[in-house]
Every structure is written in C-alpha cells, then in structure tokens.
Amino acid sequence: MPGERGWLVVFGVLEAAFGPQEWWPAQSPFEVMVGAILTQNTAWRNVEKAITNLRAANALSVAAILTLSENDLAELLRPSGFYRIKTKRLLALCRFLKARGVDVVPEQLARQAAVPALRRDLLAVHGVGEETADSILLYALNLPVMVVDAYTRRIGGRLGLLENHLSYTEVQAAIEAELEPGDVAVRNALHALLVSLGKDYCRPRPRCDTCPLHTHCAYAAGQCRPRQPEHS
Ligand code: SF4
Missing domain, CATH: 1.10.340.30 (Hypothetical protein; domain 2)
Known part of the structure; x- marks a missing residue:
C-alpha cells in the first residue's frame, strides 16, 4: 500500500529530498x-x-x-x-x-x-x-496564491490527489484547501518543488524507481492510469 498522501506530505518529502529551491530566479x-x-x-x-x-x-x-x-x-x-x-x-x-x-x-x-x-x-x-x-x-507580489501548471496536474493526477479534467480553479482550490491560508513560503516552495519533480522524475515517461514520492504515489503502486503528457 502506498504511504500517506496529501499536498503537505508532498511538500515535506520533496523539500527533504531537493532542499530549498529559492524561486523565482530574478533580481527584482x-x-x-x-x-x-x-x-x-x-x-x-x-x-x-x-x-x-x-x-x-x-x-x-x-x-x-x-x-x-x-x-x-x-x-x-x-x-x-x-x-x-x-x-x-x-x-x-x-x-x-x-x-x-x-x-x-x-x-x-x-x-x-x-x-x-x-x-x-x-x-x-x-x-x-x-x-x-x-x-x-x-x-x-509575495501574496499567498498557489500557482498551477502542467507539472502540478500531471503529478497530482499520478499521485492520486487530483482527478483528471479539473479546471485550473478546481485544481488550485484542491491544493489551497490543504495549505495554511496566509502561508506564502509553502506556496512558493511547493510550486518550485513540483517543477523540479516534473522535470527530473515525473516526466511523460516517469522515473518512479528513484522518485522520492515513490511510496506515496498511486501511479507507482499501479492504482491509476497515466495521464496524457503535457510537456517534458
Ligand atoms: S512515483 Fe512516478 S508517477 Fe509518482 S510522482 Fe514519482 S515519478 Fe511521478
């Protein structure tokens, strides 16, 4: 059986695995x-x-x-x-x-x-x-708003946290529901960590064997079908 699931679990596992992401890369x-x-x-x-x-x-x-x-x-x-x-x-x-x-x-x-x-x-x-x-x-602007992108959808779908075909607003609301309302830092880091995971592990052809979320993932446990890849 896969381990505990949820966006805060994802955040904790990825932060421990990848460390601080220091997003967004910009000077102003x-x-x-x-x-x-x-x-x-x-x-x-x-x-x-x-x-x-x-x-x-x-x-x-x-x-x-x-x-x-x-x-x-x-x-x-x-x-x-x-x-x-x-x-x-x-x-x-x-x-x-x-x-x-x-x-x-x-x-x-x-x-x-x-x-x-x-x-x-x-x-x-x-x-x-x-x-x-x-x-x-x-x-x-440093405001507490979760960013949703194609990586978020792909990873959330595979983990078993998001149903397919949700709107942007529905995906955002599902994640926001698990986060502290005013917590900018966790939103900042979670999106950055999901991008890292999507680029390096949860690719269109996923690298589940070495993925830090392997034990938390429905797809890796054979419990869900793969989503169509959006981008690499
Ligand atoms: S275990 Fe596989 S499907 Fe699940 S998040 Fe990691 S790379 Fe993606």
Whole structure:
C-alpha cells in the first residue's frame, strides 16, 4: 500500500529530498513579472536570454520598456519565442502598471487591493492568464496564491490527489484547501518543488524507481492510469 498522501506530505518529502529551491530566479519583482510573461510556452533558458537582452539594453523597468519602439522591444524578446505576441503582452502589462501608478516600484501593486481584486485586474490585462497572474501574485507580489501548471496536474493526477479534467480553479482550490491560508513560503516552495519533480522524475515517461514520492504515489503502486503528457 502506498504511504500517506496529501499536498503537505508532498511538500515535506520533496523539500527533504531537493532542499530549498529559492524561486523565482530574478533580481527584482518587476523582473519576475517580465519572466512570468516570457515563460509562456517556452523553456526557461530562452526566457533568460531575453531577460539578459533587456538587462544589457538597460530596459528592465516599466519606463524603459515603454520608451522602446515595439520593434526594438520585439528584437530584445526574440529569444523567448512567440516574441511578437509577448511584446504586445509585456507592453500591456507595463501600461497597466503605469496606469496603476506603480511603474517605478511595481511591487507596490500588492498594497492597492485584496488578492481577489488584484487577480481580477491582472486577468484583465492582455495576455495574462491564470498561471501568469498567479505567478505574479505569488512570486512578484509575495501574496499567498498557489500557482498551477502542467507539472502540478500531471503529478497530482499520478499521485492520486487530483482527478483528471479539473479546471485550473478546481485544481488550485484542491491544493489551497490543504495549505495554511496566509502561508506564502509553502506556496512558493511547493510550486518550485513540483517543477523540479516534473522535470527530473515525473516526466511523460516517469522515473518512479528513484522518485522520492515513490511510496506515496498511486501511479507507482499501479492504482491509476497515466495521464496524457503535457510537456517534458
Ligand atoms: S512515483 Fe512516478 S508517477 Fe509518482 S510522482 Fe514519482 S515519478 Fe511521478
């Protein structure tokens, strides 16, 4: 029989196995926001190249980005893939931050409203979906919001913690129900740990034999069928 299950068990096992993750890899809250846009549909190494370009052009601020022409910004973002779409999305986010009066210190957005209102306003920005909005809330604004991504769904499904075909909101609510309401640190670390597990162990073809969650997992115990892989 598999051992104890639950998201806090997952957190404890993975934290013990992998150690601190120190997410999000960025030098400022605004850089987190930029990364949250650029990481859509691409590998992080490509995001890093685009952010390196922005840094080299001294363009890692709302004011600097809004000063650039759209073509010049697109060239800087080119390594991130879908760069013309992402250019429009990043410009939309910068205009939003400026309109809210937080263009100089974007993390001050956190002081303007409660989480549900901030989330609603972010979701209204062109190109900001649920995962992007929640990444900004958690990793840029330091607010207690669980981020859900394809790794979360795959791992949760295999562990037997999530049913297939749940909506983003349903997956998020299922995890949030097990976490302390205001605990930013556990949300920050849990998402990062799930990404590490998804990349190194719970891949489309899982490496269950060496996975730290082996004894807690329905899939490894032969109790559930594999989900369709979303990405590697
Ligand atoms: S034991 Fe296998 S299926 Fe379960 S979480 Fe680990 S890698 Fe994924």
